[in-house]
Amino acid sequence: MSGLIAIVGRPNVGKSALFNRIVKRRIAIVHDEPGVTRDRVTVEAEWHGRPYTLVDTGGIGLLRGEKSDDVIIRAAVEQVDMAIESADSIILVVNVQEGIVPLDREVAQRLRKSGKPVLVAVNKVDTHRLEESAMEFAQLGFPKIFPVSAIHGEGIQNLMNAAAAYLPAVSSDEGQVPSDEKTPAPSESENSSPVTRHPSPLKLAIVGRPNVGKSSIINALTNSKRVIVSPIAGTTRDSVDVPFEVETDGVRSKYILIDTAGMRKTRQVDDSVEFFSVQRACESIARCDIAVLVIDAEVGVTEQDKKIADTIVEQRRACILVINKWDLFAEEIRKAREEEIVRREAKARTEGTAKKLTTLSEFGAWVQDKLFFLDYAPVIFTSATTGFHLDRLLEAVRYVAAQLQQKIPTAILNRTINDAIERRQPISAAGHRLKFYYATQVRQAPPTFLLFVNRDELFSDQYKKSLGNELRAAFGFEGCPIVLVPKPRPKTVLAKRKFRDAAKTPGKFGNRPFLRATGKPGEKTGRKPFVRPSGKPGEKPFYRPATGGAKPAFPKNRGENRGKKSHPRGSNRAKGRR
Numbered sequence: 327m328s329g330l331i332a333i334v335g336r337p338n339v340g341k342s343a344l345f346n347r348i349v350k351r352r353i354a355i356v357h358d359e360p361g362v363t364r365d366r367v368t369v370e371a372e373w374h375g376r377p378y379t380l381v382d383t384g385g386i387g388l389l390r391g392e393k394s395d396d397v398i399i400r401a402a403v404e405q406v407d408m409a410i411e412s413a414d415s416i417i418l419v420v421n422v423q424e425g426i427v428p429l430d431r432e433v434a435q436r437l438r439k440s441g442k443p444v445l446v447a448v449n450k451v452d453t454h455r456l457e458e459s460a461m462e463f464a465q466l467g468f469p470k471i472f473p474v475s476a477i478h479g480e481g482i483q484n485l486m487n488a489a490a491a492y493l494p495a496v497s498s499d500e501g502q503v504p505s506d507e508k509t510p511a512p513s514e515s516e517n518s519s520p521v522t523r524h525p526s527p528l529k530l531a532i533v534g535r536p537n538v539g540k541s542s543i544i545n546a547l548t549n550s551k552r553v554i555v556s557p558i559a560g561t562t563r564d565s566v567d568v569p570f571e572v573e574t575d576g577v578r579s580k581y582i583l584i585d586t587a588g589m590r591k592t593r594q595v596d597d598s599v600e601f602f603s604v605q606r607a608c609e610s611i612a613r614c615d616i617a618v619l620v621i622d623a624e625v626g627v628t629e630q631d632k633k634i635a636d637t638i639v640e641q642r643r644a645c646i647l648v649i650n651k652w653d654l655f656a657e658e659i660r661k662a663r664e665e666e667i668v669r670r671e672a673k674a675r676t677e678g679t680a681k682k683l684t685t686l687s688e689f690g691a692w693v694q695d696k697l698f699f700l701d702y703a704p705v706i707f708t709s710a711t712t713g714f715h716l717d718r719l720l721e722a723v724r725y726v727a728a729q730l731q732q733k734i735p736t737a738i739l740n741r742t743i744n745d746a747i748e749r750r751q752p753i754s755a756a757g758h759r760l761k762f763y764y765a766t767q768v769r770q771a772p773p774t775f776l777l778f779v780n781r782d783e784l785f786s787d788q789y790k791k792s793l794g795n796e797l798r799a800a801f802g803f804e805g806c807p808i809v810l811v812p813k814p815r816p817k818t819v820l821a822k823r824k825f826r827d828a829a830k831t832p833g834k835f836g837n838r839p840f841l842r843a844t845g846k847p848g849e850k851t852g853r854k855p856f857v858r859p860s861g862k863p864g865e866k867p868f869y870r871p872a873t874g875g876a877k878p879a880f881p882k883n884r885g886e887n888r889g890k891k892s893h894p895r896g897s898n899r900a901k902g903r904r
Contacts, residue, residue, distance in 0.1 A: 328370070328377040329493030332413035334406055334437070336429035337361050337385025339421045340449040343476035345382040348486060354382045355564055355602045361385060362599055364402045365553050365566045365585070366409050373490045383409045386433050398561060401554040410436070415443045415492035417485070420463055422448045422456050422473070434466040443492050446471045447485055452478060527569070527580035528727055531614035533607060533638075535630050536560050536588025538622040539650040542710035544568055544583050547720075553585050562587045563599060565606040572720060579724065584610045589634055611637055615771065616644045616726055616805070618719075623651045623707070627696040635700045642772045644726050644806045645703040647693060648719060653709035659684060702798060703805050726805035730771045734801055740765050743777065746796040752784040760784045763815060774809040782812040 333341045342354035342363050354367050367382040384402035394400055410416060416437055420430050437444045448460040451473040460473040470488060474481035532540045536559035544553055552568050554561055568583040587603035595601050611617050617638045621631055638645050663684040683689050690705035697703075704722050708715045747762045754760075761780040768776050775797075779785075794808040 328379055328496070329414040330379045330381060330412055331415050331417060331489050331493075332381045332383060332409040333417045333419060334383050334410065334433060335385060335419035336427070336433055337387050339385070339419045340476045341385070341419045342382055344417075344419055344447065344449060344474065345380060347476045347479055347482060349380060355599065355606065357599050357602070359599060361387065361399070361402070362563060364398060364405070365562065365564060366405050367564045367566055369567070373486050376490055376493055376496060378490070378493050381409045381413070386429065386436070389428065389432050390435070397556045398554065398558065401556065404551070405554065410440050410442065413442055414494065415445065415489050416440070417445050417447050417489060418466075418468065419447045419449050421450055422459050423450050426463060426465060430466065434468070438467065444468045445485060445488055448473045449476055451475050451480065527582045528616065528723070529582045529584060529614040530723060531584040531586060531610045531617045532620060533586050533611060533617055533634060534588065534620035535622070535628070535634070536590060538588070538620045539710050540588070540620050541585055543620065543648070543650065543708070544585050546710045546713055546716055547583065560588060560600065563603045565610045574720075574724070581723070584614060586610050589630070591630055608637060611643060612641050614643060615730070616646060616723060618646050618648055620648045620650050621693070623649045624654055627693060632697065635697050639699060639807065642807050642809060644730055644772065645700060646719070646722050646726060646805055647697070647700070647703050647705045649689070649693065649705065649707045650710060652707045652714060653712045656714075702803070702807075722805070729803050729806050730773070732801070733770060734767050736766050739767060739775070742797065742800045743793065746793055750792065752786065752789040754784055758784060772807045772809055773803055774811065777810060777812045778815055779812050780815060782814045785810070785812040
């Protein structure tokens with residue numbers, strides 16, 4: 327098992343900035359406002375080949391014996407205590423520009439009670455003059471002090487070398503290559519043991535509007551208080567990755583649950599912290615394998631739910647719809663169901679009355695009708711408070727993950743698409759007919775199919791959805807978006823013929839030379855040499871190619887036929903008309 331390094335300290339000393347600098351990625355939100363980080367933000371990383379888990383925590387803003395009425399502050403302190411308890415080494419972050427404050431002494435007292443090795447990271451040492459002030463923090467009682475600058479990256483090397491020394495030794499099993507990494511195959515002459523490839527855990531992004539129960543579902547699935555839950559909307563700010571394992575029928579599956587911030591309408595976001603929180607949520611949708619859209623059963627499907635669903639569709643991610651807080655309506659729906667059964671037994675007339683929804687399947691069809699562009703996603707009704715249907719949610723995750731991994735044989739795929747196109751041709755204003763040649767599956771997640779046709783402009787969005795429904799009816803793909811990429815067949819035969827004909831006739835007038843008005847041969851002008859008649863009566867002018875440097879021959883008796891009429895009889899000019 328890899329070790330764990332926790333970053334702790336009082337609020338607004340640069341813990342999140344140091345966290346991002348160490349992992350060299352923008353994961354935690356960095357802001358001047360104190361108390362931005364609330365949950366434990368974890369990331370798997372390695373330092374010089376040694377894997378470890380780095381944890382960013384919220385600031386400890388309470389003195390000893392001090393109580394706060396704020397639920398979020400108390401929950402953040404509890405998250406810090408959990409991180410300290412599970413850490414192998416602790417990095418205490420302080421601010422050199424403010425010196426030692428009472429909260430620093432309080433945090434140091436907490437760390438001394440834990441008995442864990444503590445490294446003091448004196449942050450914001452941006453100049454060499456401030457390095458001497460860093461030794462002031464030796465009063466906290468920890469011998470190892472490292473002046474660092476999270477903004478400029480100074481002192482990170484020495485700090486991490488000291489922290490990595492407390493990590494446990496890496497076993498041989500942990501050094502194996504995951505399945506998503508490519509390694510070169512060993513040569514036949516090398517007697518090396520085969521490399522075991524472990525499948526990477528499936529990433530599930532829990533997204534939705536604020537206060538719909540996303541964090542409650544994660545705590546219910548993990549059976550712990552991993553993330554902070556409160557009735558205040560906007561409690562979660564960072565995107566928190568929570569490793570999760572479940573065993574089903576002797577098979578252990580690994581998942582990463584991504585808790586995200588609630589996504590409000592863009593015009594309602596007036597805080598920079600919330601703006602970055604929504605941005606992290608959108609990034610979580612882009613990097614997940616399956617997006618779990620949580621909808622409040624008390625409010626129903628709103629406009630913002632449709633916008634979040636549209637983001638999932640644009641990112642081409644598999645999706646599962648979860649209607650949470652179903653326990654609030656379970657008793658009312660049960661009574662309505664009993665009344666419906668009594669009415670049907672009495673065979674009462676119901677003309678002119680709206681049909682009542684009394685079963686989960688009817689409610690699921692209503693949700694899919696509201697989210698018609700996401701009608702392929704399964705609908706699960708759950709309750710994070712009572713644990714209602716959480717097992718069905720895991721079953722839906724396993725089923726959609728299996729749908730993402732299926733590979734369709736090319737022969738069966740071509741037969742299915744050909745029959746679907748023959749049954750229904752796309753609409754064409756010019757009357758063109760779609761000809762299908764060949765199709766193949768080029769990707770599994772999401773399922774992507776490359777289609778070779780005669781005209782790709784005939785593939786409208788409506789026709790793509792129609793073909794996608796035909797593929798779903800044949801192969802399933804429940805919860806998975808189907809991507810169809812039409813590609814027109816290149817017209818190579820026609821292009822070669824045109825090129826061959828152009829090679830035979832290099833000029834506009836064949837091989838004949840061009841002459842300018844001056845009569846010099848060999849000069850290109852687009853005019854053909856004009857040759858007058860030889861003087862014989864009735865002879866018409868003609869064009870003939872000039873050869874060599876010879877000049878065109880003109881008749882000597884130029885004015886012999888000058889007075890004669892050359893117009894045919896019956897023409898307007900012969901009759902004197904103009």
